[in-house]
Amino acid sequence: MIFLTVDVSALRVLIFGNGAVGSRKAAYFRDEAKEVRMLEKSGIPSDDAALFSLISEYDIIIAASDDAEFNKKITEIASQNHKWYNSATAVGNFLLPAVFHEGDFSLAVSTNGKAPAVASFIRDEITSSYPALSQMVELQNTLRSLLKNKIPSQKQRAEILQKVLHDDAVWKELEEGHIDAEEILRRYV
Secondary structure (H helix, E strand, C coil): CCCCCCCCCCCEEEEECCCHHHHHHHHHHHCCCCEEEEECHHHCCCCHHHHHHHHHCCCEEEECCCCHHHHHHHHHHHHHCCCEEEECCCCCCCCCCEEEEECCEEEEECCCCCCHHHHHHHHHHHHHHCCCHHHHHHHHHHHHHHHHHHCCCHHHHHHHHHHHHCCHHHHHHHHHCCCCHHHHHHHHC
């Protein structure tokens, strides 16, 4: 499997199961997808043809019930419909990593479904160790633009950006919210 960042704004997501797992997976898509629909057990068609038809109406299918056999059935129908599908208990054709989004910074960590708690732990460790990651992304972007006007050599620009990235004082300033890209540039140029 490979990592992709995908625009799901035109896609419809159908989640079978409304427990903790289904709710967590719904939250993953809620602010991005065109539609996120969760079905509890009583709202799921018992007829296979109706279930096949329902699944065919959605782009992404999540089997998040506590019933492994039912989840397997959902993933088989989703596969027959050529859908993207994920399952809490069966094999899917995509995984949902532990994610963190802030500003223009995104972090995704996966253990390929083997140990989701480890992925969440790593995500939390990184984001708590570097609380100003989003601000560093913004600073680096601004510095790149400023450096292009001052330093013709791409190699020299990259070296300066690396020095800024590894400067503990800059990270502290970012955490405190007292950062001026022009001032940072004067330190290094």
